Amino acid sequence: MLDLLWLIPALPFAGFLLLTLAGRLPRAVIAGIGCGTVGVGAIFSLLLCHRFLTAPPPDHAFTQSLWTWFDVAGLAPGIAFHLDALSLVMISVITGVGFLIHVYSAEYMRDDEGFQRFFAFLNLFVGFMLVLVLADNFVLLLLGWEGVGLCSYLLIGFWYREPANGAAARKAFVVTRIGDTALLLGLFLLFASLGTLHFQEAFAAASLAWEPGSGLAVAAALLILGGAVGKSAQLPLQTWLPDAMAGPTPVSALIHAATMVTAGVYLIARCHVLFELAPAVLLVVAIVGAATLLTAGFSALVQHDIKRVLAYSTISQLGYMFLALGVGAWSAAMFHFVTHALFKALLFLAAGALILALHHEQDMRKMGGLRHKLPAVFWTFLIGSVSLAALPLIGSGFYSKEKILWDVWISPLGGPAFWAVGVAGAVVTALYTFRMVFLVFFGESRGARVEHRPGPAVLAVLVILAVFSTFAGGIELPHTFGHVTFFSDFLDTALASLVVLPPGLDAELWALLLVASALVLAGAGVAWWLYGKRTQTSDTMGAAPPRDPLLRFWFAGWGFDAVYDTLLVRPYQFLARRNRRDLVDLGPVFIAALARGLHTLLSETQTGRLRWYASVLVAGTLVLLLLAFAQ
Amino acid sequence: MTAADFQALLPFMCVAAAAVIVMLVISFYRNQTLSAILTLAGLLVALASLPIAWSHAPRAIPPLLRVDSFALVHLALLLVGTVAVTVFSQRYLEKYRMERGEFYILLLLSALGALILAAADHFVAFFLGLELLSVSLYVMVGYIFVKEKALEAAVKYLFLAGLTSALLLFGLALIYAALGSMEFSALAAAVAGAPDGLSPFLVAGMLLVFAGAAFKLSVVPFHLWTPDIYQGAPAPVTAFLATVSKGCVVAVLLRFFAPLDPASQTGLFSALAAVAGASMIVGNLLALLQDNLKRILAYSSIAHFGYILVAFLAGGENGPAAATFYLVTYFAATLIAFGVIGYLSPTDQEADTVADYRGLFWRRPGSAALLSIAIFSLLGLPLTAGFMGKFFLVAAGAAAGLWPLLIILTVSATLGIFYYLRIIIAMYSGEGRKSEGRTADAPFAPTSATVLVLLAVLLIVIGIAPEPLLAFIQAATTLAP
């Protein structure tokens, strides 16, 4: 069973190749290949989970070495997969949620002329994502890392005839590239100082060679954090994700919510040994997470585009995961990753069904009152929202978010300040989530007409995800009630948590729980008071961007785009324009001209005349003889 | 001749017998498909007999041949190349109403010459193999004589190949004068006996032999014929010219020059290094703005054999292995390229301008994908076999300290990106405008499709997992000096 591990990433790649090379196929076949390859992967992942739970392999990890890619100067990256609790959780979510989104896409993209291209890219993405999380060395991880970046680029710009989509794709590529460069530098540093890029060897060598807090450890951890920040859209590299919503909605659900953007979380969890050697960087991780979750939450509060709300919400929820990582609560971060993948995929897919029903209308100001017209979408969206807002007891989001908040409170690296930020973020989350629900589904219709009802595949996927996102919280219940530690125990086999629950804190934890729950409920209540109670007409909804300067500031994502535009993009473009004929270009221009000139010159020798050819041949031989004897 | 000798010679005998059988069959029953099937059968039986021959290797068949693991690896490569050419030819020739059976006799004889070269251990075998290869090729180049360019190409090839055969013979004569023997082993003995330097006769002779062989490899300054003949010859013949007729020459040169130590033969080797460097630069520069796909591939083959010469000059343990490995990757990519070109060529002329391939992806995605894989491999893109081939070439060159040549290799290979990508861009541009290029519409025959796809898969597999093949080649191609 374990030996079939390689099949899980190989199948989507095979699907990609088939879809690319086979010429035009009927749509049913395309959908079959696309969903089938990922679905079989999901079944394998489930079987692997069963195996790990019933009869775990030695050390709770399994490595499958397929072959060595090349072997030069000590760098011998193997094509090898490492399966432990961490990667098992990742592949289960990737294949499971991925499969559901594939099925959803088969209906969602039905009328698109790029149907085959879409599934080819989607399969390619799943393949690279699986390589990323299964890699047992940094080189293979980087291959997957760059691969998913490429797929993200291709899929954001999927409707490439619209120039804005192309611009969004480019932005995503360039911004994440900054993080990728940092990651690459980090890998160079690791290889230069440790001499290996194999995970286990490098971590072992690092713990031996580096003092905790030493300069090299801090530098390596910081550079890796740079990569994670770019991929996971954290401050200050978060600006690409809202624009990435230009892609088709299933792509937003799969890549920009459930899987790819969590690669940064995975990377930090995987490299936790390095981060533990650099406590200062862990603090940076927590600060980045806390700052991101708040700023993105406020931005989500004022957006009009439903997908942009969800995008900012994704950034904010990833901030929670970073906060958890920063205080060493690995299993809490991964738990939130699992629940978030489920409920955010649900929200995106429900939003997608909504958008399709309203004929590609994404502006919430034009929706309203859809509760009766699209009841199935309403109920599933509501279930997702309850989870996202972490309403007490119902919905898995509550359990994962509470676990993060507790761990932040009791962790030696956390503390009340971080806890307070987390709770404030939770209030904001409840506020924007229910703002969205009330604006879209309650009140009166404000223009958008329902033209299309979701079909059976879409509904089935929504219901399945709704069930999962309600009950997935049950794999880990709080200490004070239920006390299920199934998930964290499982994950501890791969990542020993830094956060240990000290005894005798029950009363304190109850208090924290009640305070947080009460505040969240209050947030939801405020949302109802602001948006649910009053039936607003479209002209009181305000213009985009809003008139109030603070709201406008939030609407524009805290002005990051403007700042980057003024500080980086414009000066760069200015310099590039000034430099067009300048010194820097002279080199390449000269080389190109030289090559061109030499080509023209040499082309003159190709006269096509036999006599000339024969003469050159003989003369060449004589020159060679001269050369040989001139020495 | 013992039974073991016969078994060691089985591959050669199978190919020779196939030629005679095809000739006899077409005297009584003329059918193109039947001739092709018989040819394929002969080649496949020869391939199947390789393990039998392997069990007797190394075995000298005095005085002409030497069947060792080095020869057998090259034999396998040449036979596979010929199989692919046979499959491509069958479909290509169908388009022309003429006597087509004889083509396969010529192909088999030509292949036999190539096999003899790969196992040659004696001047006579060397020369016989080369002439058998060339004489059949003259006719094959001009086989579709209704095409004007084909006749021109055949005449040019005939004259120039005749001229270089004379150079080669003169070289062999000089070496014979110096050594008094026509066996390759005598050369090794002479080198071992004169550590301070070889006699000028010998050096001049070696250089002339190299010149004769270099014509086939079309390296500078023996390269001028290449584009004209590539363009004029039918696409499957061009495939044969570009692969089999070059691969066997590389094999014989590797064996011939194996006893020499580059360090003590500065004069000879500096001349060869000049050839390698000039080939890389000139080949890539000439291809730069070329508009004809067959000519681009011709020019780029000049550069590719410049690269291979780097490994050849590096010598030692890694040189022959790196050169052979590169040959494998080059064979697969080149065969795909010319196979696809032959397929897409309409009857009246070859589809060989870059403009013909504009928007190919939107008309024939399969062909475009195959051609892309081949071109990416020739370009040396990572994850394709071509990258690994170049990688091992550079590694071998670096181990031997050939830094100037390696710098030239890197720089000139960068130029290659330009013209290869032009083809790729042409294939993927012009969506929607379906009737842009001038290519045939006929679907692929299953045999050709199988061969092409297998070759493409090979390129990818080698690119991802080169180690097993490399290890095999390294073990098989160690030439004891």
Added chain:
Amino acid sequence: MPDAPYWPFLVYATLVLTVAGGILVLSSLLGPRHQERVTGEPYESGVPPTATARLRLSVKFFLIAILFVIFDLELVFLFAWAIAIHELGWPGFWGMVVFVFILAAALVYEWRMGSLDWTERSAQARLRERREAFAKRQQENAAP
């Protein structure tokens, strides 16, 4: 023989160049150079030609001649073999059998291709006619 003197080789090369060059130079120096009305004609001082020299000859002459040369040359090997027949023994015999068989196969090919027919109608054409007649008969048989 690395110590062999070069000078004979050099002398030989010089001699070759001198003779070849000398003939060319001398003939151009010493030869008569005049351009008259009939200088370019084939027979400056004979009977003027009445028709073109480019007669159409049947290619068969050439073909037969080439075939003769090939087979004649190949048969020369039989002499060499005959002289050494006792030393070579049975392996030599079988070798020669294979050789003669290939030669015979080539002859069969020549014959079937019609290269040996002097008349225009080749064996191939006869074959084709026969096949067509056969096909016609088949059709006629099938028709009623």
